[in-house]
Amino acid sequence: MPKQVDHEQRRGQIAEAxxxxxxxxxxxxxxxxxxxTEAGVSMGAVQHYFKTKDEMLLYALQYQDDVREQRxxxxxxxxxxSPAPREILRACLVEIIPTDDRSTSEWLVxxxxxxxxxxxxxxxxxxxxxxxxxxxxxxxxIRRAQSSGEVSPERxxxxxxxxxxxxxxxxxxSILLGQRTPAEAVALLDYHLDRLFEA
Amino acid sequence: MPKQVDHEQRRGQIAEAxxxxxxxxxxxxxxxxxxxTEAGVSMGAVQHYFKTKDEMLLYALQYQDDVREQRxxxxxxxxxxSPAPREILRACLVEIIPTDDRSTSEWLVxxxxxxxxxxxxxxxxxxxxxxxxxxxxxxxxIRRAQSSGEVSPERxxxxxxxxxxxxxxxxxxSILLGQRTPAEAVALLDYHLDRLFEA
Numbered sequence: 001m002p003k004q005v006d007h008e009q010r011r012g013q014i015a016e017a018x019x020x021x022x023x024x025x026x027x028x029x030x031x032x033x034x035x036x037t038e039a040g041v042s043m044g045a046v047q048h049y050f051k052t053k054d055e056m057l058l059y060a061l062q063y064q065d066d067v068r069e070q071r072x073x074x075x076x077x078x079x080x081x082s083p084a085p086r087e088i089l090r091a092c093l094v095e096i097i098p099t100d101d102r103s104t105s106e107w108l109v110x111x112x113x114x115x116x117x118x119x120x121x122x123x124x125x126x127x128x129x130x131x132x133x134x135x136x137x138x139x140x141x142i143r144r145a146q147s148s149g150e151v152s153p154e155r156x157x158x159x160x161x162x163x164x165x166x167x168x169x170x171x172x173x174s175i176l177l178g179q180r181t182p183a184e185a186v187a188l189l190d191y192h193l194d195r196l197f198e199a
Numbered sequence: 200m201p202k203q204v205d206h207e208q209r210r211g212q213i214a215e216a217x218x219x220x221x222x223x224x225x226x227x228x229x230x231x232x233x234x235x236t237e238a239g240v241s242m243g244a245v246q247h248y249f250k251t252k253d254e255m256l257l258y259a260l261q262y263q264d265d266v267r268e269q270r271x272x273x274x275x276x277x278x279x280x281s282p283a284p285r286e287i288l289r290a291c292l293v294e295i296i297p298t299d300d301r302s303t304s305e306w307l308v309x310x311x312x313x314x315x316x317x318x319x320x321x322x323x324x325x326x327x328x329x330x331x332x333x334x335x336x337x338x339x340x341i342r343r344a345q346s347s348g349e350v351s352p353e354r355x356x357x358x359x360x361x362x363x364x365x366x367x368x369x370x371x372x373s374i375l376l377g378q379r380t381p382a383e384a385v386a387l388l389d390y391h392l393d394r395l396f397e398a
Contacts, residue, residue, distance in 0.1 A: 108317075111314070114372060114376075115310070115314070117376055118307075118375055118376070124376045124377060127376060128373075128376050128377070128378045131373075131378060155394075156390065159387060159390045159391075162387055163366060163387065163390075163391055165369070166365060166366045166368075166369035166370065166387075167362060167365045167366065167369070169365075169369045169372070170364070170365035170366070170368045170369040171365065173313060173368070174327075174330075176317055177313075177316055177317070177323045177326060177327050178323060178327070179327045179330060188358060188361055188362065188365075191355065191358045191362075192358075192362055195354075
């Protein structure tokens with residue numbers, strides 16, 4: 001079904017244009033006209049794929065999450081057959097931290113969506129709906145590490161998952177304001193993982 | 200010198216108006232006219248105290264930090280003569296978390312300044328200049344706790360200070376988006392302090 005693939009490619013192309021625009025100028029800059037220009041397609045084409053602006057915004061956010069997930073999966077696959085819990089956690093957390101142009105851009109998109117979510121309950125819902133799943137995935141890794149004796153059984157997997165997320169999530173502010181280098185942020189994360197993984 | 204006091208009061212009144220406006224509508228809403236109206240003073244009065252918009256913005260941010268610090272000092276003083284390191288850390292960290300209208304408003308002001316700091320190096324400098332002092336203060340508390348045997352000597356005081364800050368700093372997003380209650384955020388902080396304070 002080559003036609004179906006084309007549609008998905010076109011939607012992805014529009015999502016990428018929207019994300020570039022958002023990282024550069026914030027979500028206020030996202031209009032039908034700007035997205036079409038940035039994507040190099042007609043306004044009619046954008047309207048064909050997305051009925052409303054919100055639909056387009058939500059698709060783009062999901063698109064960014066999916067691409068990031070594929071990147072993590074690929075990086076773990078290249079690291080070997082069955083990555084250890086600590087490797088998996090670290091790979092996910094490092095992806096959240098703005099360490100290069102791509103992740104900085106993604107981080108800025110996250111901030112822009114967050115600002116919009118503050119004023120829009122439906123956006124807040126979508127923005128946050130993936131987090132509980134991520135926390136549960138992190139908690140599962142910690143439970144696995146507890147069964148193999150790498151993490152103390154006294155640690156609460158869910159709370160540790162939330163702390164890991166918070167630690168990675170908070171690094172962006174410091175990095176973007178030039179207070180801390182990406183390498184320093186990753187070193188802080190490694191320090192924390194060292195403490196967690198000492199049973 | 201009662202006149203001096205009046206000047207400081209008037210500057211404080213203007214700063215409070217600016218902060219209310221920022222929390223409600225973001226820094227884009229901060230104009231000379233709006234601040235004067237919100238403060239109930241003339242535009243000339245605002246111009247008398249602040250030569251430029253940036254001067255006014257920076258004064259207001261410093262004002263908010265000072266008021267918060269006074270609040271923490273007062274809350275610790277009411278708790279007893281010589282508060283323990285853990286109490287001091289907890290008092291500071293809980294103040295960062297948006298738990299009521301006042302701290303939510305302060306947190307939103309912080310976000311608004313951060314967004315501006317992303318585009319303005321001079322604002323970024325001011326925005327971040329207090330943080331190293333705060334980290335050092337936190338690290339001092341951890342060192343004190345290490346000398347009294349409450350925290351393991353193997354912990355790195357400065358890194359632990361940065362982790363504590365990150366943990367508290369990241370709670371605002373989850374709370375504002377309705378993902379976590381303030382009480383849950385404080386419970387997560389207490390869980391983390393329990394782990395840190397087990398020598």
